Amino acid sequence: MLTPDSELWRGLRTSARDALEQRDYRVPAVGAGNVAGKEDIPGVVVFPRKVHPQKNRGFFSELSRIDEEPLAGLGLRPVQWSSACMFGGTAKGFHVHPPYIPEGIDPDTWFRQLYVDEKDNMSLRPYDREQWDVMFFVRGLVELILVDERAGMPRKVMHFHIDGDDHAGVDNTGVVIPAGVAHAMRAASSQDVVMVYGTSTVFDPDAEGRIASSIEKALLPADWSDYLAGSSA
DSSP: OOOTTSGGGTTSOHHHHHHOOOOOTTSOOOBHHHHTTOOSSTTOEEEEOOEEEETTTEEEEOOOOTTSTTHHHHTOOOSEEEEEEEOTTOEEEEEEOOOOOOTTOOHHHHHHIIIIITTTOGGGOOGGGSOOEEEEEEESEEEEEEEEOOTTSOOOEEEEEEEOTTSOSTTOEEEEEOTTEEEEEEESSSSOEEEEEEESSOOOGGGOEESSOGGGSOOOOHHHHHHHTSOOO
């Protein structure tokens, strides 16, 4: 714990000592390998992947097989595959997709049926009516945050780091993200992040919600904005 009035910092003026902070190195970043297999948010699945590095040549890794876990057990068959690149030092999110609610049923009752009363009955999950994401990171280092925003569900947060396939290790994972779970990510290094992801429905701009996503907007310098707002007379 920092003591700004200690002898170590007496060479700084008082105002600087009062503003001092120190990083707590006792709280390490949580790697994806530590949360794989745990369902902290209902429907979210973090699953390990095997990357085969080829020294001085590159690497090879499989994404998923149609008859293997976890997608086979979930009954989740992506209908569209896409790729995305996030430049080093940038971030995305929070993104969220609207969950499907059957007519005549309130969200609380519906989610309780899906994830509590009949949580093992995957045939109930309306994959064809809402967007579920299956994400794989093939390059770069990623910090991922998930927040359950489904009505009536406990608001839980998952926050961990994933290594791309070019950083082979225990933190190479895939992630299944249900509709209604907000997700944000940022490049955890100066390296670009490349991801491949499958979705249970085809891309629909109207179903791409944003929460606290101002980080995606590059603001002009204040003096530029002041100048542009000035009179042209």
